[in-house]
Amino acid sequence: EIVLTQSPGTLSLSPGERATLSCRASQIVSSSYLAWYQQKPGQAPRLLIYGASSRATGIPDRFSGSGSGTDFTLTIGRLEPEDFAVYYCQQSGFSSYSFGQGTKLEIK
């Protein structure tokens, strides 16, 4: 089973700062099969990025994804107050379709 490990577990930043979140896979994942989601308390996850770097419909361009192989990154260019949430990566290339454990982005 492929395991996705996200780091850091918690990231404390201020609005206006840049956030960099990491997702490392236990096996090589095709870039086509890596996605990122945002989840706020009491809400369902929201798709942000698919194919490692393509923004989903309606996602602001301050969100960007990059990476290949086993290392992927979600970058939030300039944090807005509504961006503080938990972020998950997910792989869809192996049949477990597994998620990372999440990175909590909190206000410093």
Add this chain to the structure above:
Amino acid sequence: EVQLVESGGGLVQPGGSLRLSCAASGFTFDDYAMHWVRQTPEKGLEWVSGISWNSVYTGYADSVKGRFTISRDNAKNSLYLQMNSLRAEDTALYFCAKDHEQWFGSHIFDYWGQGIVVTVSS
């Protein structure tokens, strides 16, 4: 506007059964694969099951294989999850989710319901 509304959750004893339903609207339901994903504080997000647009292909997580059955009724724009032989570890918030790609899907989920709680306890 895409809407997915789950129903059918609740409290059930170990070994019991429950059937979840998901009513879909705002998109052409029979063009897309659909999925169930669950979430717990301990294990996080876990894909449970998926079904292709025409029900020809279904898939299950190892943890539920042989106990859960996914199905859909395209005429009713509805997705279902029949859960049998329930265990305490099946306790979770269950989400219905739409696949990002048409037909057989990509197992990336672009719209989610609000979730329904299933509690397995005596």
